Amino acid sequence: MDKPSGNTAGTEARGDDSEVIRPRGAADSQLPKTATGISGLDEITLGGLPAGRPTLLCGAAGCGKTLFAMTFLVNGALDFNEPGVFMSFEEQAADLVANVASLGYDIPALVAGGKLAIDHVRIERSEIEESGEYDLEGLFVRLGHAIDVIGAKRVVLDTVEALFAGLTNTAILRAELRRLFAWLKDKGVTALVTGERGEGQLTRYGIEEYVSDCVILLDNRVQEQITTRRLRIVKYRGSAHGTNEYPFLIDDDGISVMPITSAGLGHAISQDAVPTGVPDLDAMLGIGGYYRGSSVLISGLAGTGKSTFGVSFVDAACRRGEHCLYFTFEESPDQVVRNMRSVGIDLAPHLEAGVLGFEAARPSLYGFEMHLARMNRDIEQFNPSILVVDPISAFRGPSTDIHATLVRLADICKTKGITALFTSLSEAGRLMDESERGVSSLMDTWISLRDMDANGERNRVLQLLKSRGMNHSNQMREYELSERGIRLIDAYIGSGGVLTGTARLAQEARERDEALKRQQVTEQRQRELARKRAMIERQIAEMRAGIEAEEIEIETLIEQEKARETVFGADRIAMAASRGMAGQDHARAGRGDRGATRGEAAV
């Protein structure tokens, strides 16, 4: 048999997106399977554990083997009408009942209803003396009796290896265990056998040798002080199965495994726009909002209002009656509700109406894969149409892992048609930090919020870095967070650069001032022109008056001359007549006089 050694678990590639798991129909799988009812595990195993065969569940202490096993039985009893026997070699029945009560399992009721039997097998080496040969028929009888009494279809042996601690003759034990598993198979019960992780092998005493049909390995690794529970199907004879390590989660709602691998990029897309909750922003985005089912990243420095954008989006959606799920990693839900009142958004009615769900967790509570598993489960339960993760930068860990996680989360949202809005805290002084650069390619719309420090104040500027598939504005816009929510203002963009806040106001005032001045200058020049014109016209009038006066004078002179000439002519004629040659002289003298008169006028 191929015995997987323990140290391969760590080197197994995680976050492998290429793998595709498709649950197949019953006709496809020849091997009958028993559903565990554990969400995710049945998908990975394509239906469940091999029916009527033993499965080995191994892992180190504290991996959740017992809870897993108990969940298998409880689900069987409640959901599949398959009673089960829990044979515990470690914990007493009362302890077991108390321990799984935290998962909400009411074991006493199931026991009373004949759906579950718990048998605690106590073996104390100090109380037992061995003398001669023996076998474990007593165990068989007990188990067989318990199975027969309630008609059990499922059996858990937790942890059968405890027998090795109680009994010394390992040769007998091994032979008997081999016989036990064969006997379980004959009985036709689906058995889950747990085993403690051993050095260099899956179980401490190598019982994986006997249980060879299906082996599931649980792991609880600590990385950077954060533990992540992981599950891996080591082998599954006769069936295909997911081979990756899958994070799983144990909390009040039981166990859920996250079988997330990217299912390609074949998801259906929508042409609808979802309003952003900020009308001005809707206008910047060409289609009047984000595309439904798209991923939106809002990145920015501390205090730029990333959450406010997220909450505005959620508020608008809740008003339309859409279900929204808000994951907060930095504030408690109450704190978010209180703080958002300051920007005029009251989330309390939405919470009461049940259209808004808050999930708060400390980022350091568990690894991001665990967060992802939890988010996946919450999404499954709440079935939102809008999801906000505030902020993704809260996840700690290597950026490649964060990237892989976010790819999966974005994938989940896209396949379910959920519009997801992620906020991300940028580091001061860097436009794009490492995690943003990693995730930005996943995002369909990226809004960058920035600060502008100038003139002793800080102003906020919004910019659409990208928005796939829409004709979006390229403008930087200043925005205000006020008690009426988010308001976008046209930023001053001019020779002085982009000015915001009071600088913008000052610049605007200055411009108004200048315009006024220019206007005044123009008016003054107009007035001057008018004055000049008036002056010139006055001069023209004066000159004209002068000329007229001169003309009159000259005409007078001419009249006088004429009169004089007439008189003189008459005198001459009289004189010529008196001399007898008057005609010639008269003509010559008249020409000379006229020329002289013209010369005078020209001067």
Place this chain on the structure above:
Amino acid sequence: MSESLPSTGPRSQPDHVADDDTDPTGEYSLRLYVAGQTPKSLTAIANLKRICEEHLAGRYTIEVVDLLVTPQLAAGDQIVAVPTLVRRLPPPLKRVIGTLSDSERVIVGLDIRPKRSRAS
């Protein structure tokens, strides 16, 4: 499970071998759990009788329980291996598993004090 043999040995019902005139403080109440009449069972019963006769003559009772007949008794006395010999009295509860072929270990396991048996 091995096939059942012809019933030559003790039956599954309580088999009182010893007489009952001893005082209750010295009484050994023993119960032997077996699963069917296998060679192992028969060997164990024979061995037990021999040891009791040697060391506890007159102050013991042996009860043989066949788990194939009364499987519900297995859980109560925490039986895993068979044959299992349980010393019910005197307290505390003691167990010896196996065919009881090693008498010394049985004596140690049952914590038999040979004082009175030597005195008598």
